[in-house]
Amino acid sequence: MLDTTSPVSHPIPGPTGPRRRRRARRAAGLVALALAATSGFAATAGPSPAGATPSTTAPSTAAQQQCAPNPDAPVAVVQVSGRLDPVMVDFVQGELRRAEDDCALALVLQLNSSGAIGNEGGAADLVADIDQAAIPVAIWVGPSGSKATGAAVDLLAVADQTAAAAPGSSVEVTPGLLEARGVDAADLGDVDVGDRVSARRGAELGLLDDDTATIGDFVLNIEGFESRPTDDGENREPVTQVAFVKLPILGQLMHTVASPAVAYLLFVIGLALLLFELFTAGVGVAGVVGAGSALLGCYGLASLPTRPIGVALLLVAMFGYGVDVQTGVPRAWSGIATIAFVLGSVTLFDGLSVSWITLLIAVTGMTLGMLAGMPTMVRSRFATPTIGRDWMVGELGQARTAISPDGVVVVRDAPWRARTNRATPIEKDEAVRVVAIEGLVLEVEPESGGAQDYRERAKQRG
Secondary structure: OOOOOOOOEOOOOOOOOHHHHHHHHHHHHHHHHHHHHHHHHHHHHOOOOOOOOOOOOOOOHHHHOOOOOOOOOOEEEEEEEOOOOHHHHHHHHHHHHHHHHOOOOOEEEEEEEOOOOOOHHHHHHHHHHHHOOOOOEEEEEOOOOOEEOOHHHHHHHHOOOEEEEOOOOEEEOOHHHHHHHOOOHHHHOOOOOOOEEEHHHHHHOOOOOEEOOOHHHHHHOOOOOEEEEOOOOOOEEEOOOEEEEOOOHHHHHHHHHOOHHHHHHHHHHHHHHHHHHHOOOOOOHHHHHHHHHHHHHHHHHHOOOEOHHHHHHHHHHHHHHHHHHHHOOOOHHHHHHHHHHHHHHHOOEOOOOOOHHHHHHHHHHHHHHHHHHHHHHHHHHHOOOOOOOHHHOOOEEEEOOOEOOEEEEEEOOEEEEEEEHHHOOEOOOOEEEEEEEEOOEEEEEEOOOOOOOHHHHHHHHO
């Protein structure tokens, strides 16, 4: 709740260290711009000496980068959540350019990020853009439970107007932040470089300007932001326009896909569905969904620090599962595939990790699906009414495994679970004949010398 006795314009504590120098450069730029405009007016107002030409000298670069605040331009509050991947960096840079074009009072970043692993170059460009921006940039780490670690802290270090965090949030202590705030590491007490400190502790150490509970209070305290008392006189409401901005829907999709857990799951699910479609007739929904998931997963992996060996192990796993799905029963390849899948999942990312819950779900689901679900689904797909099964009675096939009494046979290049007719054993690779069908299990007998029950033998003796 804001103090209703506070002035309309809410100043913040004076900047220190590099921020003071940036503020001085910005003020000097505005003065230079004003002087250049005044000089230009004086030169055009008075008569020119004989032979003289009007000056065409442009203002200095520093002056060109500044602009007087436009009170009609809204203050944009940009939500920066998650990893600073290329999608997020481009989005923030675009909003910064738009605010500079409008000469907005400031740009506010609502930050909750663990850094930019895999996109360090893009994050460094964003830090440079904010450091050299023509308008002030303020950063609030929030809401409660948010954090700023890794490259995200560099944004706080170059925020030249104010940087605060909500109670319950945390900020990593980095050398860059210490230098920007003019804090000596020896003055941190029991805090070490690399630790994460709470918002209140960060303010006590001088790493943050304040611990502000809400983004509304934070925006109201931006230097030059105008507000007025509410009707009840207990709070304040903004006079300066505020616009809350976040990634568009397509950007949110690509930003989500570029997270480690989502990219990993999309990639393996896509491979599994494509493998399933490989053993079914025609192209169905599974193939379309699998292709889309695999493509999105590939995009996510490409934007992350992915180890090629991890991708290779996942592909080996799919190959191994495919071999045993073809045979219809789990064998050595299923064990090899499971081991490769686990190793590929663990070693997939460099510097990033997927939660153990995600890994457990993926490994368990893939193992059960490939060892039990996939063979059943493949046989069920081939046994649909559109294909029909009556034609199989009397068909010849080949035993892929020894059948005593159960095993796998191949009929017209399709693997089926089979059971011997009246418990007559059948050797591997022996020719068989289908004599009946029970659900999805074929009842077979040897092609020659088929089994005979006691009733048939009695008829022959009679």
